[in-house]
Amino acid sequence: ADEARIALDNLTDRGAGLFHPTLRLGVAGLSRAGKTVFITSLVHNLLHGGRLPMLEAQNSGRISRTYLEEQPDDAVPRFQYEEHIRAVLEDRVWPQSTRAISELRLTIEYESASGWSRLFSPGRLSLDIVDYPGEWLLDLPLLDKDFATFSRESLERARLPARASMAAAYLAVADAVPLDDPADEATSLRLSQAFADYLRACRQDKTALSTLPPGRFLMPGDLEGSPALTFAPLPVEPGRVYPKGSFAAVHARRYEAYKTVVVKPFFRDHFARLDRQILLVDALQAINAGPDAVADLEMALSDILECFRPGRASWLGSLLTRRIDRILVGATKADHLHRESHPKLEAIVRRLVDKAIERARFSGAATEIVAMAAIRATREGTVPDGGRTLPVIVGTPMVGETIGGERFDGETETAVFPGDLPADVSRLLRGGPALDPVTFVRFRPPRVERTEDGIKLSLPHVRLDRALQFLIGDRLT
Numbered sequence: 001a002d003e004a005r006i007a008l009d010n011l012t013d014r015g016a017g018l019f020h021p022t023l024r025l026g027v028a029g030l031s032r033a034g035k036t037v038f039i040t041s042l043v044h045n046l047l048h049g050g051r052l053p054m055l056e057a058q059n060s061g062r063i064s065r066t067y068l069e070e071q072p073d074d075a076v077p078r079f080q081y082e083e084h085i086r087a088v089l090e091d092r093v094w095p096q097s098t099r100a101i102s103e104l105r106l107t108i109e110y111e112s113a114s115g116w117s118r119l120f121s122p123g124r125l126s127l128d129i130v131d132y133p134g135e136w137l138l139d140l141p142l143l144d145k146d147f148a149t150f151s152r153e154s155l156e157r158a159r160l161p162a163r164a165s166m167a168a169a170y171l172a173v174a175d176a177v178p179l180d181d182p183a184d185e186a187t188s189l190r191l192s193q194a195f196a197d198y199l200r201a202c203r204q205d206k207t208a209l210s211t212l213p214p215g216r217f218l219m220p221g222d223l224e225g226s227p228a229l230t231f232a233p234l235p236v237e238p239g240r241v242y243p244k245g246s247f248a249a250v251h252a253r254r255y256e257a258y259k260t261v262v263v264k265p266f267f268r269d270h271f272a273r274l275d276r277q278i279l280l281v282d283a284l285q286a287i288n289a290g291p292d293a294v295a296d297l298e299m300a301l302s303d304i305l306e307c308f309r310p311g312r313a314s315w316l317g318s319l320l321t322r323r324i325d326r327i328l329v330g331a332t333k334a335d336h337l338h339r340e341s342h343p344k345l346e347a348i349v350r351r352l353v354d355k356a357i358e359r360a361r362f363s364g365a366a367t368e369i370v371a372m373a374a375i376r377a378t379r380e381g382t383v384p385d386g387g388r389t390l391p392v393i394v395g396t397p398m399v400g401e402t403i404g405g406e407r408f409d410g411e412t413e414t415a416v417f418p419g420d421l422p423a424d425v426s427r428l429l430r431g432g433p434a435l436d437p438v439t440f441v442r443f444r445p446p447r448v449e450r451t452e453d454g455i456k457l458s459l460p461h462v463r464l465d466r467a468l469q470f471l472i473g474d475r476l477t
């Protein structure tokens, strides 16, 4: 039934595409990686003729008109572009982050680069941007795992030194549950909440650990509180049959329901229909949190990228008739570093996703890595330091940020020496006392002045244009 459904969806998509070419672009990344900011800036820069020199169609003046249109999928929430851009431009605050899936259609009219095609009609491309939490992708491996396996792996992980203290409350409840006794809802709820609390604690800024299925426990979307989410891994014995209605049996059944009603529909209805994908990665946050977080990010990224090259024999592999042919990995928030460090940031992210990308390339998807900032909140400068000049970044730290003991009020600009990244990536994984943390200050979005005619200038960015050229450039020729 899944195969039939996806075949029909593809046929409908393609049929519509004959008259009206479309490109479905997936925007994914773990929470706070920068998905909302990326889409907001992309749309604003395209709608308002932003400075995008590397986007060839824009640079050569061939884009004649860009506008938002009604999206094709009625059941998916619309990406709240207007609200987000108002927050950035009017209030200079960052928009509300991604909580669930959303979609936006941006249509671009362009003149074809070749004179022959120009004779016909102007080209038109509808870009369907699909924003979804990267956490949801971590659920794919669950499809091949039964409850006992999922439980064993989750419990092993929860007992790792880096996690044990955060998992203590959950482990205490899980270990005390009488697995054969009839399940009661209050205990089940307490279990699943303790488990979700532990998963969330791992995601705090200081620890920044990331490999944590089930994805909806972190990003429930509209499923908050539903039975499919009211379970937790339990210390069950593999192969043993537990009494009907017991804790072990009820939680195993809900875990299966989670896979059927939550995980499969997402992959079937949304993921399998994507043409291109950008995966946003906030490596700086992990680097700052230390080697555990970096190792963890590496694991999460290879799990995520695994989704793009599922084996033909797997459930998803059989659905992916329309293969994603380009994947861009965006190392976000590069505006926190001086330009001199950008190649190192790219090298670090390349190293983190290396093996996974190797495999994706093998399966036919072109992949690229770019250090970028969808909205550049800083500008670069230098300050004299003895006989030398030091590269610095200048921006307005968010209210409450402190640098060297000074607390900022959200209105004052300051120059920050961001520090440098190690050239040797393996040091980030090994750690060690000699590793200086990068100074990581959260800045407010930049001030974008109004021009005389009242139209806003375009949002500054770092290499958004390079990202766009890779993702859509070839479809605008």
Ligand code: GDP
Residues within 6 Å of the ligand: 029, 030, 031, 032, 033, 034, 035, 036, 037, 038, 094, 095, 096, 097, 098, 332, 333, 334, 335, 336, 372, 373, 374, 375, 376, 377, 378, 442, 443
């Ligand atoms: P999401 O959870 O992936 O949707 O993440 P957001 O797009 O909401 O970004 C999370 C936070 O990261 C924002 O609130 C900003 O503080 C920061 N951020 C994201 N993108 C950028 C960027 O390009 N530059 C800077 N300076 N900060 C960014």
